[in-house]
Amino acid sequence: MARAATTSDVFNAVAEPQRRRILTLLSKGERSVNDVAGSLHVRQPQASKHLRVLKHVGLVKVRSDGQQRLYAINGKGLKPIHEWAKGFEQFWNESFDRLDDYLNELQGKKKRPKS
Amino acid sequence: MARAATTSDVFNAVAEPQRRRILTLLSKGERSVNDVAGSLHVRQPQASKHLRVLKHVGLVKVRSDGQQRLYAINGKGLKPIHEWAKGFEQFWNESFDRLDDYLNELQGKKKRPKS
DNA sequence: TTGACATATTCCCATACTGGAATATAATAG
DNA sequence: CTATTATATTCCAGTATGGGAATATGTCAA
Numbered sequence: 001m002a003r004a005a006t007t008s009d010v011f012n013a014v015a016e017p018q019r020r021r022i023l024t025l026l027s028k029g030e031r032s033v034n035d036v037a038g039s040l041h042v043r044q045p046q047a048s049k050h051l052r053v054l055k056h057v058g059l060v061k062v063r064s065d066g067q068q069r070l071y072a073i074n075g076k077g078l079k080p081i082h083e084w085a086k087g088f089e090q091f092w093n094e095s096f097d098r099l100d101d102y103l104n105e106l107q108g109k110k111k112r113p114k115s
Numbered sequence: 116m117a118r119a120a121t122t123s124d125v126f127n128a129v130a131e132p133q134r135r136r137i138l139t140l141l142s143k144g145e146r147s148v149n150d151v152a153g154s155l156h157v158r159q160p161q162a163s164k165h166l167r168v169l170k171h172v173g174l175v176k177v178r179s180d181g182q183q184r185l186y187a188i189n190g191k192g193l194k195p196i197h198e199w200a201k202g203f204e205q206f207w208n209e210s211f212d213r214l215d216d217y218l219n220e221l222q223g224k225k226k227r228p229k230s
Numbered sequence: 231t232t233g234a235c236a237t238a239t240t241c242c243c244a245t246a247c248t249g250g251a252a253t254a255t256a257a258t259a260g
Numbered sequence: 261c262t263a264t265t266a267t268a269t270t271c272c273a274g275t276a277t278g279g280g281a282a283t284a285t286g287t288c289a290a
Contacts, residue, residue: 015126015130027206067265082197087139147236159236234288247274247276255267258264
């Protein structure tokens with residue numbers, strides 16, 4: 001087999017740097033496709049394609065305004081990623097290192113009593 | 116050009132489902148390669164390969180114990196992703212919807228005064 | 231050293247990705 | 261309708277990928 005499809009997965013959608021740049025741009029407000037392409041210095045078709053992926057996974061929404069299509073961020077779609085990463089928060093917020101605990105024990109600090 | 120390389124980017128590293136499963140497993144404690152392979156029902160070489168990528172981007176650490184190699188999570192590596200997603204927090208924590216503001220305005224609530 | 235076990239690496243293949251270029255579709259103005 | 265502008269889609273090429281299989285490397289015991 002090969003690489004898993006990107007199109008329907010939020011994690012893969014944001015794995016692509018250009019798409020993260022687009023999200024960052026859109027977080028400042030809605031933009032037309034040409035605005036996006038211009039601001040990020042990519043061709044219009046590429047902008048269109050990336051926006052399509054982002055739309056597909058629910059990270060952006062669109063509305064039509066004349067012949068323009070205004071894309072806006074739908075940050076809610078990023079919540080799953082945030083939540084997922086948060087599940088590992090303990091690994092950077094607290095010391096779960098056994099050696100560290102042991103040293104504290106030795107010093108009689110006992111910051112985190114056994115029970 | 117083609118797809119961006121996965122090996123040196125944390126976002127791409129966690130874009131792969133199997134690797135997320137590995138991280139989740141490791142969050143319960145260190146595991147040998149065979150443990151990982153067994154628990155997740157993947158072949159040993161695949162486990163080894165995924166662990167290599169995770170190691171490369173700093174999401175896991177290894178220590179040798181006899182002929183085993185015990186991998187442990189290094190959740191700190193996920194902090195960048197968490198922080199990045201957090202930058203979009205406003206989009207799910209607050210209402211930035213103009214219609215919503217307008218309705219509040221109509222009701223005289225004025226939760227978020229203009230200045 | 232030899233054997234057994236644990237892990238890492240290499241080679242191959244089928245797949246799917248991204249960007250470029252060209253083109254198709256959509257919407258508006260005249 | 262025609263021209264123009266905005267956006268979307270299609271086709272292509274080069275590349276990286278993940279899994280399978282085979283193999284190499286590493287570690288320990290006897």
